[in-house]
Amino acid sequence: MALNLDQINIHSPGRYSEGFPWADWDLMRREAPVFWYERDDIEPFWAVTRYSEVMAISERPRTFINGGPRLRLALKTETELLRGGVDEFGKSRGWDPNEPPDMTFMDDPRHREVRKLSSWAFTQGCMRSFATHFDELAAQFTNEFVADLERHGEVDLVHHLTAKLPLAATGEIIGLAPDDWKKILVWSNAIIGEVPPEHILPGETNWQAAERSMNEFRLYLEYLISDHRKPGGGPSDFINRLVNAEIHGEKQTDQQLIGYLFLLIGAGNDTTRNATTGGVVALLEHPEQIKLLQDNPKLIGNAVDEILRWTSPVISFLRTATEDFQLLDKKIREGDTVCMFYPSANRDDTVFKNPYTFDITRDPNPYITFGFGAHFCLGTNLAKAELRASLKALLPVLSRMERAGEGHRIPNTHVSGFAELPIRLKK
């Protein structure tokens, strides 16, 4: 039976554990690119699925603001990610309940000022200076992974490889001790609701374990900040600069700094990991593209771009309209929520020829995986540098690998991809 607009489901986290709802988005782009999406278990919103309308919203940050009541999809039974208000942890420290959790919830001019405090560290130039080190780290992690495969036969790609470089690379830039990276991995996974069973204490629910992890992460950040506030500063140049930076003569508070570091560490983790895992899967499914890349290593930059378009790990972001706005044939009213679906925009055939073909020679490739406009991903250069290093390290061994099972995907409407993917060496 053909799918119709009443049946589509693009809002349930569980839906994404089966993969992205490509058929639903295809139908929407074709028949209802700006669609008033109403379901019992979620507040209604305008679902926006075509490239040109995702752009139209992203390039109008005054009409479509981040600082409204909704930024990420959440069911009626859930609290929106990171928008818990000031909880016990914050209350015990006298935090301001009106302070946004981080820059993604802010609008200009404040957003621009806050973003500038760290954007200097994520430029292309800075990333070039890290490239050799990222290559070394990627080579080391890949060698360890191949050794694991040789020893154990079947190994999970996510935990044993693709989760490692994003943390290490962000850790290097921020200046975190390598011993802390592992702890951070558990904490940051817990924030998106993925708590490994061994980290759940007896009698604790999944949610309680996630909350505890989040507080442990905040305690760690609080300690880092106080260490760097001491006269003479701490070991990390990046954190020294952040704690001493001023906006209109005022330094950032602990609450603001914790939110800042929390975002920088969290935002680059699962996103880049999912892109890397999804990229490996895409290449394994297209052995001719592996061959093409092995024969033409100069295509590596193009391959990274195509992996980013293909995997599109950030699924959606919401905006609130501050005025009435005509979007195609629909009148968006002041106060309405619009939800942009990036993977859908990345399969728009009016922009991408044969969008369902994975093609590392695709050119041009104007993918919108990192968003667009004022909030354009701050970590774009970092994510690309990591993917490049990972791909370079994996290229010589990819043709020896194969999937050993379906794996599991993350049930989440904001960021999704493989949570687990078994890999083995070919016989």
Ligand code: HEM
């Ligand atoms: C493949 C990996 C990544 C993807 C797909 C991704 C995607 C995105 C998207 C879609 C946005 C929102 C853009 C918008 O609203 O227009 C964003 C924002 C952001 N990303 Fe990334 N990201 C990735 C990696 C990273 C990394 C490595 C960092 C590390 C610093 C990072 C830090 C941020 C920050 C701080 C923001 C908020 C920017 C702002 O509000 O001004 N991201 N990212």
